[in-house]
Amino acid sequence: MSETTQPKPVADERVKEMSSFRRALIRPELGGICGTIAVFTFFLLFAHDSGMFNSQGVLNWSTVSAQFMIIAVGACLLMIAGEFDLSVGSMIGFAGMMIAIFSVTLGWPVWLAIMVAFVLCLAIGALNGVIVVRTGLPSFIVTLATLFILRGFTIYFPQLLENKTIIGGIREKAEGDWLAPLFGGKVLTGFFQFLGEHDLIATFERGSRQGEPVVDGIPMLIVWAIFLIVFGHVLLTKTKFGNWIFASGGDAQAARYVGVPVNRVKILMFTFTAFCAAVFATCQVMEFGSAGADRGLLKEFEAIIAVVIGGALLTGGYGSVLGAALGALIFGVVQQGLFFAGVESSLFRVFLGVILLLAVILNTYIRRIITGER
Template structure:
């Protein structure tokens, strides 16, 4: 029976794919290669500058985590076949809204945070509803939201406070039960124990002599890891993940087989808004203030992270893990340029070059998948 099966004629509908091509169509491949490359590069040119010391590692980890938080939401939305260009403006809007409610309206910090999340998620739902209801490209709808939210942020801050930077959030957050979830640190005891063992760097002079240079893991890192795990699980282990892929791959075919395309895409817009609000809340808690210009260009940086991670601009293909690797590449490069004493504007050059390379590679991968020439 086994011999008969082995000698059976090959189904001509099944296309052979070489092992190399199977590896190439993994969405995480570009992110893995890019991550290895930037680590090797900066280990050679900035390895002696403290970049891979305790403080240096924490610096680029935090920056990577910031990119990662918004990249997860952008990734799931792009796989569903849509874009959200209002992510950056949502960051500035939610941070300012939180500060106005807590500092100038007297709301308890926890209620200001929860209300801000509710409003931002509602705006995300509105964006999704408008896209699905009108049939307009999400690029246009969210571009309009970008300008509307940024304008409301600047106008609102001036109207309520006569300034575009609101301080005093840190004082309002003291003793609050919810604020530490976004602005605190964890594993402090572990870092002090490692300092006693001589495993991490410590201060050598002053009142803090003997204490660890890094006293814990910031909550933005915890949120980033948690969102990546959740996004990967949702995408690869649930029926909703299949719906996301189907909605971005072929909307009409997905509708025919019963996939709730409209609901799925609206949920992804809401999740992208949620991620932007997480980013903003962590930033406000870290700095103790809100600024109307925060979040500028973050929407494009999130999209670039996702593209580097292997997602196709046409939807239906991508990986949350790949987007997370793209965020790590960004964090390492941004901090690596600083440690290497290079001009900071080169980071923008890097973004443009790597975006172009990623799009070319992803286009080639799409041709492999679809069999185009």
């Protein structure tokens, strides 16, 4: 009985094979990883003896990076869904000012002021989304209008009520409050005290705090950043809703044909972006003990730049929360590293412009690989 031989599978000529190098290129995090390695290498070479990498230095650039990360997570998910929110910076200033007015000027408990500020921000974010999906107007225009409206109210309300644009006294009002430590407290204080007692981290050598660790805990700002990064990454990569986000930004009409609730996804992403802005604002006012009308200025652009560095396409449908977090880390390290390296701090803006241009060029090349364009 003769053996039958199985025919060899014939490659489908319609399927274009992609090399392993090109597969690596289309990873959203590639730009962020390369940028992070380059930035750390530079400062390890030129600022290693300046204190940038001791406990206090690490805390400084980690805190700044965490600020960028919080708003970058929301901006990333929204951009993957195919939309932009230019009102993030004004939302930060508005939320902080509302907390200050409600708690200091009107005498409300801080926990109530925080909750009401969050509700206002979420409502404004949802309204942005509703206007975009109902009218079909570009989100760039809608949120640009919101940017000016919120910034105007942020300046007008404190001048009307207090005749000034900075309201202090929040830290004193927050003493004993049950919700304030969730945004302005620190964690692992006992662990850092242990490290200081065993000379594993730097301690104060003189004064009233002699013997205490220079870094006495991890600020809640950093905790919030880590939580939002993990939440955003899991949501985007492990859930059906994450697939809906990609589909909504990739081809909204095709997504609707297969049952994706595109409008609801976009509105929720606008709302989540507002939530991230409110978290940032609350942590900021708890840290400084005051709210200023100019807080959050240009943060919307810094968030978008971080997301683009992290590999997201401006056309939507592609990106990574981890990549956006790396982009934010690059921002924090460079902003603080220029100081430690003795470089003029104004050059940070030059860096932002250069890195944005390079990231857009790289992402355009990646888009062409994905779509097969030339």
